[in-house]
Amino acid sequence: MSELYAVRRGRLRDRCAAAGSAASLVSRPANVRYLAGGAPPGAVLLLGPDEDVLICPGTSVPDPGEGRPDDRLRITVLPAPGGDTVVAAARTAAAAGAESLAVEETHLTVARHRALGSVAPRLRLGDLSGAVEQLRIVKDEEEIASLRIAAEITDQALGELLESILVGRTERHLALELERRLVDHGADGTAFPTSVATGPNAGLGRHRPSDRRVEEGDFLSVCLGANYRGYRCEIGRTFVIGTTPADWQIELYEVVFAAQRAGREALVPGAEYREVDRAARHVLAAAGHGEGLAPKTGHGVGLEIEEDPQLAPAAMGKLDACVPVTVEPGVHLPGRGGVRIDDTLVVRPDADGGPELLTITTKELLAL
Amino acid sequence: MSELYAVRRGRLRDRCAAAGSAASLVSRPANVRYLAGGAPPGAVLLLGPDEDVLICPGTSVPDPGEGRPDDRLRITVLPAPGGDTVVAAARTAAAAGAESLAVEETHLTVARHRALGSVAPRLRLGDLSGAVEQLRIVKDEEEIASLRIAAEITDQALGELLESILVGRTERHLALELERRLVDHGADGTAFPTSVATGPNAGLGRHRPSDRRVEEGDFLSVCLGANYRGYRCEIGRTFVIGTTPADWQIELYEVVFAAQRAGREALVPGAEYREVDRAARHVLAAAGHGEGLAPKTGHGVGLEIEEDPQLAPAAMGKLDACVPVTVEPGVHLPGRGGVRIDDTLVVRPDADGGPELLTITTKELLAL
Structure with a gap:
């Protein structure tokens, strides 16, 4: 079963690589669910060069079946209470050596986008909007x-x-x-x-x-x-x-x-x-x-x-x-x-x- | 009754003026409701220098009591199907001669913020985040x-x-x-x-x-x-x-x-x-x-x-x-x-x- 989500993420990764982005950050809930097999509210999914990470907020209690780890997918829960999942994703991407990160501009707020830019200033930010929605059709x-x-x-x-x-x-x-x-x-x-x-x-x-x-x-x-x-x-x-x-x-x-x-x-x-x-x-x-x-x-x-x-x-x-x-x-x-x-x-x-x-x-x- | 909303908007206007913004754009639904007395989904509220405008999407059917016009508040419904309410607000603010516009960066998406900037490039964009939330406490x-x-x-x-x-x-x-x-x-x-x-x-x-x-x-x-x-x-x-x-x-x-x-x-x-x-x-x-x-x-x-x-x-x-x-x-x-x-x-x-x-x-x- 979890194979299925790995295949979907592979498709998205190919698409992003073709567009020149080494890493991408999915924040829209339905898109996160599509690619990770379910996620608690506020979770975001980072597709990195070497692994994918589902980052859940510290206040979340993942239900069984929410986020199914597989060979490529790791799940982390931020320490309660704090920390923005988007900021954590930017740090993780930068630490993994990514130079660019495509984000969902039609979902991410200006404030979170700015926070992301300030914790990882060397990360070139691109736009992923609509890519997962297209895969979902x-x-x-x-x-x-x-x-x-x-x-x-x-x-x-x-x-x-x-x-x-x-x-x-x-x-x-x-x-x-x-x-x-x-x-x-x-x-x-x-x-x-x-x-x-x-x-x-x-x-x-x-x-x-x-x-x-x-x-x-x-x-x-x-x-x-x-x-x-x-x-x-x-x-x-x-x-x-x-x-x-x-x-x-x-x-x-x-x-x-x-x-x-x-x-x-x-x-x-x-x-x-x-x-x-x-x-x-x-x-x-x-x-x-x-x-x-x-x-x-x-x-x-x-x-x-x-x-x-x-x-x-x-x-x-x-x-x-x-x-x-x-x-x-x-x-x-x-x-x-x-x-x-x-x-x-x-x-x-x-x-x-x-x-x-x-x-x-x-x-x-x-x-x- | 509608007096009440005018008073609330007046308080916000004073606050924004003190922060150097001639106009502000409220997009978070609860904030729009607080200041305009109710609004259909997707409506945004522009507080301009001379008048306030509640801009409703073309697909909306305002319920009775949603958006109560008063001496300063005008209600417009965009033509169906189209048009983004945020973009319409930017055009209205620019046409009214506003030089700066404070927006809710913790609510507005990157994509809408960019669209706003591109239809009214001379408008200096600021941040209104949290101001209405503070008034609401x-x-x-x-x-x-x-x-x-x-x-x-x-x-x-x-x-x-x-x-x-x-x-x-x-x-x-x-x-x-x-x-x-x-x-x-x-x-x-x-x-x-x-x-x-x-x-x-x-x-x-x-x-x-x-x-x-x-x-x-x-x-x-x-x-x-x-x-x-x-x-x-x-x-x-x-x-x-x-x-x-x-x-x-x-x-x-x-x-x-x-x-x-x-x-x-x-x-x-x-x-x-x-x-x-x-x-x-x-x-x-x-x-x-x-x-x-x-x-x-x-x-x-x-x-x-x-x-x-x-x-x-x-x-x-x-x-x-x-x-x-x-x-x-x-x-x-x-x-x-x-x-x-x-x-x-x-x-x-x-x-x-x-x-x-x-x-x-x-x-x-x-x-x-």
């Missing part, structure tokens, strides 16, 4: 297996909620109930704060649950996801409360459903990110809902709930096989509510049956 | 009222848990149950992830709940807190499961209880931060538990769960009246478990009755 089958389990748990939690009485309950309570069920079914936690939106709130992306109660005739949209072994998935569904949906509700639902299907069908290896976005966006625009749309139609998922690629109008790049993404178009009509439909899928070649749908809860318009 | 009575409600909610949630059956339930489930009860009683959310620790885990600060089940004879320690209107409090208690505690459990509990009382009694205006820490730490050390203690005995609470002051051996500074802090010593015996007792209190002068205890759940050793 294409997942291996073990990562996809974790996402698959995360999605199963998510489908189960949502399925159980649909069997319960919803009218009269608040957004906040329904969100908590969903989160409890995620953990009941084996999630390590939620992938992101669960969103439950009723009536005029429905269809808003990432709406924060309020004390509004579910009422007859409402649209109800939910967005949730499990975190399983660090891997995070996402599902979003919209329902109608009551016996029969109104005509405008059926119409709006059909438009968003068609847009979401168009986005899903555009998920083929080699497709440009922005083509996928355009496929979904075009359907909404053609139905007169082109204004006020969210800036993107989907995004990568993995150790973070929003990672590369971005499925957005200005995104550059093409999909590869084994890239998990969300497809989540939505329309919100101010004052009335709206619809969002959101799946997590893995890009697969046609020969393998096309995109693999991980979140399998029905997308029919259910009246609950 | 002493709370006004309205802030303390919010903390008091947060503590009431927390006591209620904990009290209800104590009436339920605990044996056989997992740490994870008990933590979720507590969080649900916090929200039931009116919390806007949790102040931090709830910690429930049983058996050998008990007494560990910030233990992440696992699937371990509560067993007869266990120590059970819990740490939780409500977030009410942004203000966060903290309570920690340790119980024994079963009919009668073992002798070692009673002994250990008494030591930690005495340490916590000593810490509480040291909370007087004018006391040095490290004196408070020493008061509690000394009791533990005298009983032979001086090794392996947490690096601090307590900390300030407010818009963040861990803010200044730090009650720690090397902390510099003295307590003022109206500073809310936690007092939370603990001892953990590897393999056996341990005890932590944690209260939130407000420093008050003796004339006002001494420290005000916000978290009033009993600290007797309960056998549940």
